[in-house]
Amino acid sequence: MTSFAHDYPFDPAYGHTLDRLRTIPAPPAPDDFADFWLERYAAARAVATDPELGPLEEERDGVRIHRVSYTSVGGVRLGGWLALPADTDPGEPARHGFVIGHGYGGRAEPGPDVPLPLPASAAILPCVRGMGERGRVAGIPDQADGHVLHGIASRDTYVIGDCVADLWCAASALQELVPELAGTGRLGYLGESFGGGLGALALPWDERFAAVQLTVPTFGNHPLRLTLPCVGSGESVRGHHGEHPEVTEVLRYFDAATAAAFLERPALVAAALFDPAVPPPGQFAVHNALAGERELLVVPAGHFLYEGMEQDIAELGKARREFFGKWLER
Structure with missing residues (x-):
């Protein structure tokens, strides 16, 4: 069991050992989940x-980085960056x-997502609706605690479903801007925290992706999450659920662990032993729950600064490069 000095009013390890964590299942899927x-x-x-494709913003780490914008479901226009x-x-x-x-909060720049895992790669770094300056949409809260509740009364209006669609449309935009990637089987997905949960929801249904890497993914096992205090978006959902218990039925369709049981492509998951946010x-x-070939990298903590981080x-970066090299260089 990992323990760090902290001042949270709860245990961010939740009393779990690694052996126990490796046995936690996914909730069963609704009959019409797929x-x-x-x-x-x-x-x-x-x-x-x-x-x-917008103007060149910077060149570093083997890529040229441009602004990019594209249309997603509902006619929503979103922005982000394209790395060539x-x-x-x-x-x-x-x-x-x-x-x-x-992650939740969006991105203001490509930041540590560049350099890319493999050389001679292109990437799209989208800002999903509601998140970050390039993802702002009228009526959608841009703070995590409000964003995660937007439209939650119905599975058809919940913003998380549209954020997943934003990733699918980003893949379409990437393949239109870099047409040599279409049909090659050399498309990968990376997502951390919020982006990890969205990736688990998105990837089972999209045959264009060959491999996925998720870091401290959120939205896993909602029935259990609703019992666990945290400082992340899950706490907002917990509070809402306390007043609206019927939301449980909606959350069944947006459970990243449930979706992972349908994900047959190779996946590398970096999961933390101690995490106050997720x-x-x-x-x-x-x-x-992953249905395909899977690799697990256990990290001491997520969403928390610690010595040796x-x-x-760096070790996660190395594992990511080896993972995508194995599955995208075939």
Whole structure:
């Protein structure tokens, strides 16, 4: 069991050992779970994303980084960044592609998501609706505690479903802007925290992706999460559930662990033993439910600064490079 000195009014390890965490299951899926998501996926694939490439913002770590915008479901126009390989010969196609999700709060710049896991790669770094300056949408809260409750009264209006669609549409925009990636089987997904949970929900239904890497993914095992205090978006959902217990039925369709049981592509999950924002039992539930080949990297803590964290981040980077090298270089 991992323990750190902290001043939280609860135990961010929740009393779990690694052995116990590795046994936590996913909640059973509603009978129409797959149909619900496949219908949403089909709607997203039908969107004309009309991506627009903006000016060059910076060049570093082997890529040229441009602004990008694209259309998602509901006609919502979103922004983000596109990274294109800078160290290949002119006219040489990108060999790999990535869609990179972000944490709750959005992203203000590409930041540590660049450098990319593999050389000669292209990537889209979208800002999903409501999150960050380039993802702002009128009427959708831009703070995590409000965003995670937006539209939660119905599975058809819950914002998390549209955020998943934003990732599917980002993949479409990437393949339109970098057409050599279409049909190659060399598209990967990376997501951390909020982006990890969205990735687990998105990837089972999208055959364009060959592999996925999720770091401290959220939205895993909602029935258990509703019993665990935290300082992340889950606490807002817990509070809402206390007044509206009927929301449990909606959350069944947005459980990242339930979705992971449908995810047959190779996946690498980095899950934490101690995490005050995303309870570790939910993270491990996502990994434990994966239907395809899976790898687990256990990290001491998530959403928490600790001694030795830089080394652990470097080890995760190495594991990520090896993982995607194995599955995207085939």
